[in-house]
Amino acid sequence: MADVIWVYAELSDERVSPTTLEMLAKAAETGKAEAILLGPAPDDAPATLAKYGASKIYRCADPVYRDYLTLPAAQTVAELIEKHRPAVVLFASSYGGRDLAANLSARLDCGAISDVGDFTLKDGSVEATIPALGASYLNTSTLVGSGPKLLLVRPKSFEPKVNEQPLVIEEVAAPADASLRKARVKERVAVRREGPQLDGAKTIVSGGRGLKGEENFAMLRELAELLGGAVGATRAAVDAGWVPYAMQIGQTGKTVKPDLYIACGISGAVQHLSGMKTSKYIVSINKDPDAPIFQYSDFGVVGDLFKVVPQLIEELKKRKGA
Amino acid sequence: MNIVVCGKVIPASTVTIEIDPATKRMVRKGVAHELDPAAACAVEEGLRLVEKHGGTVTLITMGIADATIGIRNALAMGATSAVHILDDAVAGSDTLGTAKVLAAAIKKQPFDLVLCATESSDSYSGIVPGQIAFLLGVPPLSFAKEIAVEGDRITIKRQSESGFDVVESTLPALVAVSSGINEPRYPQLKGIMAAKKKEIKVYTAADLGLSPDQVGEKGAKEKVLTIGRPPKRQAGKIVTDEGDGGRQIADFLAEIKVI
Ligand SMILES: Cc1cc2nc3c(=O)[nH]c(=O)nc-3n(C[C@H](O)[C@H](O)[C@H](O)COP(=O)(O)OP(=O)(O)OC[C@H]3O[C@@H](n4cnc5c(N)ncnc54)[C@H](O)[C@@H]3O)c2cc1C
Ligand SMILES: Cc1cc2nc3c(=O)[nH]c(=O)nc-3n(C[C@H](O)[C@H](O)[C@H](O)COP(=O)(O)OP(=O)(O)OC[C@H]3O[C@@H](n4cnc5c(N)ncnc54)[C@H](O)[C@@H]3O)c2cc1C
Numbered sequence: 001m002a003d004v005i006w007v008y009a010e011l012s013d014e015r016v017s018p019t020t021l022e023m024l025a026k027a028a029e030t031g032k033a034e035a036i037l038l039g040p041a042p043d044d045a046p047a048t049l050a051k052y053g054a055s056k057i058y059r060c061a062d063p064v065y066r067d068y069l070t071l072p073a074a075q076t077v078a079e080l081i082e083k084h085r086p087a088v089v090l091f092a093s094s095y096g097g098r099d100l101a102a103n104l105s106a107r108l109d110c111g112a113i114s115d116v117g118d119f120t121l122k123d124g125s126v127e128a129t130i131p132a133l134g135a136s137y138l139n140t141s142t143l144v145g146s147g148p149k150l151l152l153v154r155p156k157s158f159e160p161k162v163n164e165q166p167l168v169i170e171e172v173a174a175p176a177d178a179s180l181r182k183a184r185v186k187e188r189v190a191v192r193r194e195g196p197q198l199d200g201a202k203t204i205v206s207g208g209r210g211l212k213g214e215e216n217f218a219m220l221r222e223l224a225e226l227l228g229g230a231v232g233a234t235r236a237a238v239d240a241g242w243v244p245y246a247m248q249i250g251q252t253g254k255t256v257k258p259d260l261y262i263a264c265g266i267s268g269a270v271q272h273l274s275g276m277k278t279s280k281y282i283v284s285i286n287k288d289p290d291a292p293i294f295q296y297s298d299f300g301v302v303g304d305l306f307k308v309v310p311q312l313i314e315e316l317k318k319r320k321g322a
Numbered sequence: 323m324n325i326v327v328c329g330k331v332i333p334a335s336t337v338t339i340e341i342d343p344a345t346k347r348m349v350r351k352g353v354a355h356e357l358d359p360a361a362a363c364a365v366e367e368g369l370r371l372v373e374k375h376g377g378t379v380t381l382i383t384m385g386i387a388d389a390t391i392g393i394r395n396a397l398a399m400g401a402t403s404a405v406h407i408l409d410d411a412v413a414g415s416d417t418l419g420t421a422k423v424l425a426a427a428i429k430k431q432p433f434d435l436v437l438c439a440t441e442s443s444d445s446y447s448g449i450v451p452g453q454i455a456f457l458l459g460v461p462p463l464s465f466a467k468e469i470a471v472e473g474d475r476i477t478i479k480r481q482s483e484s485g486f487d488v489v490e491s492t493l494p495a496l497v498a499v500s501s502g503i504n505e506p507r508y509p510q511l512k513g514i515m516a517a518k519k520k521e522i523k524v525y526t527a528a529d530l531g532l533s534p535d536q537v538g539e540k541g542a543k544e545k546v547l548t549i550g551r552p553p554k555r556q557a558g559k560i561v562t563d564e565g566d567g568g569r570q571i572a573d574f575l576a577e578i579k580v581i
Binding site for chain 2: 012013069070071074093095098099100101102103105106107109110111112113114115127131132136137138139140141142143144145147152182183184185186187188189190191193203227235238239244245246251252259260262271281282283285289294295296297298299300301302303304307308309310311312313314315316319320
């Protein structure tokens with residue numbers, strides 16, 4: 001019988017997250033994929049999970065999972081794991097995914113591997129590949145012991161695939177235990193986001209501290225628009241308050257994998273590289289010839305971005321007009 | 323209020339990290355170390371809370387002898403005292419082993435709040451805080467970009483994809499801070515001098531009541547099988563802007579058929 005692999009479904013922007021669909025593709029390829037869907041979700045979420053490979057969905061729509069942090073979900077997932085004993089449980093390597101997997105690992109006294117880029121499963125033993133230290137190393141690790149194997153999967157590690165399954169839903173009950181209701185989400189605040197989003201963008205134009213200020217991101221937006229892409233940023237630019245967190249690329253931001261990444265005024269710190277290094281083509285503009293980003297660039301210009309970017313914009317307009 | 327900060331001491335950012343092919347571990351001995359910049363944010367946050375509400379900040383670290391330099395740094399910033407878990411028996415610990423050691427050390431002090439960084443800057447698995455929280459039986463709150471305490475309640479702003487969530491909990495709790503939460507202070511001479519007199523308790527695994535099969539290499543659930551360098555990216559073309567840098571990029575984009 002095929003090994004059962006669970007995917008903990010995550011919602012982002014009110015829909016099943018791209019990473020969830022990526023994990024389902026890998027799970028279905030490796031064994032029998034099943035999903036867990038906790039908390040209020042859009043009506044079409046179960047169908048989406050089935051469409052992308054989940055042959056069964058454990059669902060509970062109780063708002064407790066949305067209104068309280070980690071503990072209710074951990075309790076439910078732990079009970080499900082103990083009852084059904086899947087071979088592997090996959091979580092997105094997101095902040096919520098990590099909190100949940102960390103709790104389960106301590107609760108069930110089993111290992112959890114973070115930042116997994118790929119894995120194999122053979123005779124119940126899992127072998128995970130992890131791009132470590134900003135992907136300057138590649139580890140393979142395994143988990144020992146009789147407990148479940150928890151893997152936290154890096155976004156963009158797999159391609160989502162339509163793999164239509166009949167919709168099979170098993171409803172589960174929400175935990176009633178009041179002691180799980182310690183950390184409550186009081187309010188959700190959305191900050192303004194403009195322009196095309198990073199997820200799925202084929203081209204990303206990204207700015208760092210070299211941009212010097214919020215107003216100069218207008219130039220990057222113009223460039224991105226000409227190339228049909230989205231704008232990203234380093235944490236330095238986000239921490240400076242120039243752009244919102246949703247634009248941050250890197251270890252503590254988004255992982256992206258566009259065909260083209262244009263890095264403007266970005267030094268190339270490992271934490272930034274870990275989120276964009278696997279872009280197909282990397283172009284960078286930096287005035288410091290020793291900036292580490294050049295070691296990862298297919299094409300680099302040592303120069304002042306305030307001269308190079310406007311010229312590039314003019315050139316693209318000219319060539320488009322032609 | 324008694325605040326315990328878990329702070330990792332890691333190879334300094336100036337060090338190129340090497341892996342020992344035999345043990346498959348990071349080479350730490352003889353390498354310059356520093357307090358993880360992410361942990362420094364947790365220390366800073368602890369100090370700010372104590373400046374406002376009174377109390378103590380205790381730094382706890384598990385690490386090699388060279389970690390003392392990072393501990394001194396936290397003490398010089400203003401932490402009240404420190405605990406160093408220093409024992410060959412904990413070497414080779416995976417995340418859960420590390421969390422078991424840290425949780426056992428935390429339980430030895432009175433605490434209202436445990437602060438961690440959401441992830442360490444060297445191995446950033448980001449799961450140790452959640453494991454510690456479970457072992458202590460307190461709620462885990464991570465990715466905090468702002469913290470406020472009032473009486474026995476804590477409120478954080480938790481970074482979210484679309485903005486932030488306001489999350490409220492009772493104390494005791496564990497909060498993992500996002501590294502953009504503050505700008506950690508630099509130790510001043512006065513602090514550096516004062517740090518020399520501050521107490522650093524040193525514990526072994528046995529002091530914490532942990533048996534060798536729970537922690538260290540023996541207790542690790544995660545075993546590293548191989549470690550190596552990924553294939554190097556093919557070196558690209560780097561040019562210096564002589565007034566036509568933008569045009570050259572456009573040519574490159576045409577070459578790769580983006581335009
Ligand atoms: C735990 C942790 C997590 C982190 N997570 C992330 C993350 O997710 N994402 C992230 O990006 N960072 C992250 N960081 C921060 C990271 O270490 C770096 O500090 C950050 O990436 C630097 O951003 P930067 O390249 O914009 O700035 P800098 O490193 O300051 O680089 C600015 C660059 O701009 C160049 N420049 C300046 N002016 C010009 C000009 N006129 N023309 C051309 N070039 C110019 C400079 O030469 C320099 O190379 C994290 C750090 C920690 C500790
Ligand atoms: C098989 C194996 C063997 C290893 N051997 C060793 C070894 O011999 N020596 C060694 O030092 N590491 C070793 N490591 C790495 C060690 O397991 C990790 O550093 C540790 O588990 C913490 O993981 P992290 O840094 O990813 O934590 P994260 O979860 O990213 O850390 C988040 C936060 O938790 C707290 N924290 C984490 N670790 C510590 C700590 N040590 N002290 C205080 N606070 C902490 C900090 O607040 C930190 O910011 C080994 C790892 C594996 C898998």
